[in-house]
Amino acid sequence: MNFQSLTISMIFSSLVLLSSVSIKAEVQAPDTSRKLITFHSIDDPSLDTIIVAEVGKVKLTAKEFLLNYLFGPAFIFESKNPRHALLDAMVDESLFSIAARDSISDLGQETEKVAKAIEDDIATEQLYRKHIWDTLNVSESEIREAVNESMRSVNFRWIYSPDKSGIDSLSRQVSEVGFDSVYKKNDVDSSHFRSTDFFHLRITSPDIYTMDAFAREGDISEPVKGPDGYYIFKIDRLLYSPIITRSEYEKRSQEIKEELRQYKADVASDEYVDNMLKTAQPIIKRNAFNLLAGYIGSLYLSQNKFNDLGISKLLMTEAGPINASEVKRLGDLPLIVFKSGEVTLGQFLEWFDLRSFNFKFSQSNVNMFLRDVESYVWRMLRDQLLIRQAHHEDMYSKPVVRRQMERWKEKLSALAMINHLVSEINMDTSAVLSYCKKYFARYKITGDTLSDFRDRYDDIRRDYLDYAETERLLHVSILLSRKYPITKYYSVVDHLDLPNPGKGQPIEVEYFKTGGTFPRKAFPTIEQIWSKIIY
Structure with a gap:
């Protein structure tokens, strides 16, 4: 998740005082006599008891190191x-993160909404685990059946139309000239x-x-109704591969077991x-929904498209039409009851x-x-109902939630500091020009004219x-x-028994869901910046 959009009001001048104190970092040299620190699960x-670094009063653990090693940005592997x-x-x-907490009086207020999300x-992920993930099992007979199915493969093509009249026309063409001819005539959007x-x-x-x-x-289907339109299928090839080695069978069985459970x-x-x-x-209140659609249209559509689709007609209240910018002042209107x-x-x-930033x-x-707007309204209601249930079942007090939130709050603090430092960079044309003059050879700018610079x-x-x-960071x-x-x-991280990059993944890692109530990366790993x- 990109947190660079956070708007934080911070005071950089307090950092100037830091130069008055000089405490050198203590770095422990590698200890070649130590044994490997092994573990079998993330x-x-x-892993929570092994300390890899201390920063002020903060202790960084091997668990955090492992998550960063496995799921963090790849730039670290470019290092020697x-x-x-x-x-x-x-x-x-x-x-x-520590500096942000020490120098920003309103840090909690500024990061509160993201932290709460x-x-x-x-x-809600813990709710999911309790009611869904931890209740599921996959039987040996299910695995055997699925492995046998995986040995049969199929190649097929289809022709698509979003409506019934379109697919009926395509079906008549298939009857007259054959599927292959119709398939070739259609563009990539329908074939x-x-x-x-x-x-x-x-x-x-x-x-x-x-x-x-x-x-x-060679079989060709009749028109088939799908969730988004109509289809005609042709089966080009069916293949059965019953021969498989024991090791391949065991590997495939384990992969299929995980896929079946998911x-x-x-x-x-x-x-x-x-x-x-x-x-x-639930019931969506149409008046509030129309205002919402008008507001979203003003954000995502060009003025021409906004006008062409007639979105302005949706911005209507009992007192008459309003501008999209006025919708937020009507926040008390019920949208869903x-x-x-x-x-x-x-x-x-x-x-x-x-x-x-994640919506289209x-x-x-x-x-x-309007269909897309409505789908997000239903998604928001789903999120709110799940959050209510998580509160009702006291998921927020679980130790795993508290531990993860401590780390996420540290990350949000660090990102707030980065955002502030970057936002204070002088981006005036004069500053860019000064940089250009310093490194002019790189840009092959000649003479005194500014035309090349422009x-x-x-x-x-x-x-x-x-x-x-x-430079600033x-x-x-x-x-x-x-x-x-x-x-x-360093001696501790040198002796952690970690997989080599690109050599497979021998450590057991469980994934629970790809969605959620807030788009974020799975773990609060370090940033690419x-x-x-x-280096």
Whole structure:
């Protein structure tokens, strides 16, 4: 998740005082006599007791190091010593987090909304684990059946139309000139192909899996209604590969067991949410919805498209038409009413503002646009119902939630500090020009004329920002390392039994869900920006 959009009001002048204190970082040398520190799971409790670095009063653990090593940015592996580079970056991020807490009086207020959204997501993830993931098992007979299905593969193509009249026309053409001719005539938006095995066909496209047309090569289906339109399929090839070695069988069995469990979890999760929505009996209030659609249209559509789709007609109140910019002052209007409460327009907009960078809306026609807006309204209600249930079942007090939130709050603090430092960089044209004059040879600028500078301005400005970011982050990192005591236990990270990059993944890692109530990366790993000062 990109947190650079955080707007933080901070005071950089306080950092100048850091240079008055000089405490050198204590670095422990590698100890070649130590044995490897082994573990079998990412959840091994011993990882929380092994300290890899101390920054001020903060202790960084082997668990945090392992998560960064496995799921963090890849730039550390470009270093001659990736483990040391990673530890250095973790310490830098911790320094910035501590400095932010010490120097920003309103830090909690500024990061509160994002922190709350992350906490909600972690708590509902525990709800998911309790009611879905931990209740599921995959039997040996299910695995055997799925392995046998995976030995049968199919290649097929299809022709698509979004409406019934279109697919009927295509069906008549298939009868007259054959499927292949019709397929070739259609563009890439309406002609498609796929190659898969029957196990994956079953769990990804169950409606297609059960079709009679998939019994013989060369068969062509009748028009089939799908969730987004109509299809005609042709089976090009069926292949059965019954011969497999024992090691391949065991490997495939384990992979399929994991996929089956995830598939069953996805089905159970959908049913859980559907039942929750049915119990809530929600109703979208049309007036508030229209205002919301008008407001979103003003953000995502060009003025021409906004006018072409007639979105302005939606911005209507009892007092008459309003501008999209006025919608937020109507935040008390109910947007959704349901059995045990309501969601106001203002509550939705607060939810929306935190996630809007991740949303997309169709611009093909007004109905498709409104459909997308409505889908996000239902998603927001789903999130709110899950959050309510997580509170009801006291998921927020679970130790795993508290531990994860401590680390996320540290990360948000560090990102707030980075955001402030970057926002204070002087981006005036005069500053960019000064940088250009200093490195003019790089841009092949000749003479005294500014025409070359204007022609290359965007490239020069981008390079200047990168240079200024690096310079400022490095400078502040040095100042902070003089203020706060640091101990890096390189000997500990050197003896952690970690997989080699690119050599597979021998450590057991469980994944629970790909979605959630807030878009974020799975773990609060270090940011790519630290590559600027590590090298």
